[in-house]
Amino acid sequence: MSHTCTKVTVRQRAIRNNRISLYLDYYPAVRNPETMQMSRREYLGIYIYAHPKNEMEREFNNDMLNKAEAIRCIRVQSLINEEFGFLDKTKQKADFLAYFKKMCRNKDQKWQFVYQHFYNFVKGQCTFGDVNVDLCKKFREYLLNVKQLKHSNRSISLNSASGYYSTFRGLLKIAYRDKWFRENINDYLDKIEPQDVKKEYLTLDEVKQLAATPCDIPVLKAASLFACLTGLRISDILNLQWEDFTIAPDQGYCLRIRTQKTQTEATLPISYEAYELCGTPGTGKVFKDLKRSMINYPLKNWLKKAGITKSITFHCFRHSYAVIQISLGTDIYTVSKMLTHKNVSTTQIYADLVNSKKRETANKISLK
Structure with missing residues (x-):
């Protein structure tokens, strides 16, 4: 089997105010996890002086170029791990809670409730490496017994627990699609079966x-x-x-x-x-x-x-x-x-x- 790894190069682009913006050039293009579009460029938000005037500015430029090179090496390692199926340690250490919170921005209020319950469950700390089948099963049990966020003397209903866990599993599916996980954890999880409830309505x-x-x-x-x-x-x-x-x-x-x-x-x-x-x-x-x-x-x-x-x-x-x-x-x-x-x-x-x-x-x- 032959593999063609993407080549990653640090490149420079002149911008205003006598500055140069540093970016990574991918060839062939890679999929941007934010937009899910194929892209060749990743701007690093790192800038250097186009014409350093003194030793301090030259040292600053060298420091920034070294930082850009360090990021390039991390990206190359991640791409190789993806290509050959190795565990990507960089992704494993990434903040799962930050990712979860970001996903909540364009979702309905239920996502916020699920995020808060999960945040409480993991006591405010959780990386992608921590998220495995065992943790997700324990969160399922947690939802079946947890109290409401607004009313600490009342447990959440079975149907609320079912909906919350369904939302959480939806998040796992998105994370798998975005290649934060190497396998779809949902394949090993049982949903919480909801109860049939009487739907009230007006004539x-x-x-x-x-x-x-x-x-x-x-x-x-x-x-x-x-x-x-x-x-x-x-x-x-x-x-x-x-x-x-x-x-x-x-x-x-x-x-x-x-x-x-x-x-x-x-x-x-x-x-x-x-x-x-x-x-x-x-x-x-x-x-x-x-x-x-x-x-x-x-x-x-x-x-x-x-x-x-x-x-x-x-x-x-x-x-x-x-x-x-x-x-x-x-x-x-x-x-x-x-x-x-x-x-x-x-x-x-x-x-x-x-x-x-x-x-x-x-x-x-x-x-x-």
């Missing part, structure tokens, strides 16, 4: 009942009814911008958004009634005064005032949208697209809640 009559009930916080009422009419998650409603609205070819209103949870690009038609709930068009956020704290006790008080005794959370408005649409005859594929589900099987749960065939089957056997 169309109950939504109308809620709409007719005054709310002490107008923006909460508007955002809640908007969720019932669109199926959007609270994270997307909180981040909704006036710039996200557009006029479709049929002259109706649409939203063009990237969902917070799944990072899905979507164009979603909305009704004029839903658009009216947003108030006077402007710039920036649509529901500017909406806070996450409002969807707890203030929401419960409003539901109670409306005479609704079901255990309804803000996310239940999304369930309500799906169930109402399906009960009114909207096909499951369209509902799935409107909810930005990646798989129709996820939407099938709502179809099961209003399956008329099940009702027909239940009424077929009679003792009268």
Whole structure:
């Protein structure tokens, strides 16, 4: 078997203010772990004087060139290890927690919770070399018994533990793709099986009942009814911008958004009634005064005032949208697209809640 190793060379590029920027030139090109694109250049953030004027500046240049050469040697070693399948000690010593935290930046809030639980689990220190099957299995057991971050007297639910561990395994998959691990650790891990839970939702009559009930916080009422009419998650409603609205070819209103949870690009038609709930068009956020704290006790008080005794959370408005649409005859594929589900099987749960065939089957056997 023949191997062609990438050649790495320190090169210089003249920039402003009588300085030279040092960078590494890879030939052939290598994949950049940040962008996943093939690249030949890696700028080091190291600069030297283009025309050193004295001994001090010449010494500085030599010192910086030596640092660049040291980095070049480390990169060559890493590339050889990758090429020939050896363990890359440089990657093994890298900070896994820093990588985890960086991955959280463009993810939803659940990633932050998982990061904090893992941070607590490893007591604030963990390298890539520390992450192995045994550690991941112990973290699985930890999640099954750990207390909530905000309420230290309550354990997290089984379904929360399942979702957190699924997110953590997703991180491992990304790290494997980025070549931080030599094998996919997920192949040796069992997921935490979630419990089936009753999905609460409002009927169309109950939504109308809620709409007719005054709310002490107008923006909460508007955002809640908007969720019932669109199926959007609270994270997307909180981040909704006036710039996200557009006029479709049929002259109706649409939203063009990237969902917070799944990072899905979507164009979603909305009704004029839903658009009216947003108030006077402007710039920036649509529901500017909406806070996450409002969807707890203030929401419960409003539901109670409306005479609704079901255990309804803000996310239940999304369930309500799906169930109402399906009960009114909207096909499951369209509902799935409107909810930005990646798989129709996820939407099938709502179809099961209003399956008329099940009702027909239940009424077929009679003792009268």
